[in-house]
Amino acid sequence: MFMQMTIYTPKPEFLGEVIASMNRVRLAGLGTPGLDAIGPWREADGGRAVGIALWESRRHFEEHAEAVFAVADDDPFERWLAAPPERILLDDVGAAPGNPEEW
Incomplete structure (x- = not known):
């Protein structure tokens, strides 16, 4: 399992736009090979929005993430x-054997 997490700190008046963009990405990702879950x-207790994408593997992320997230390329995040x-970017080490320093 591989997780991508993106933390956004929107200006308060644009929180809705950021979440709408994240939902467009979620919809674009539906059916993507190796993408198990995605969403905002x-x-x-705050104003941040967090996008989480769970992938079967880092390989799936590397092969498909760019296409999934392209739907938001023109959104004015700046x-x-x-x-x-x-x-x-997080690697799942929950079941990893051995020395944690080797992960």
């Missing part, structure tokens, strides 16, 4: 956001 989340997005 809103911070419960106008919508108060800070640059933070992108976090």
Whole structure:
């Protein structure tokens, strides 16, 4: 399993636009090989929005993510956001044997 997480800090007046963009990405991703789940989340006690995509593997992410996210390429994030997005890529090590320093 491989997870892509992107944290957005939108200007308050653009939170709806950011979430709408994230939902367009979600819809574009439906049926993508190796994409198990995708969607936006809103911070419960704050104004951030978090996009989470769960992929079967890093290989699936590398092969298909660009096409999935292309639907938002022309969205004006530079106008919508108060800070640059933070992108976090996570490898699943829950069942990994051995020394954690080797993961």
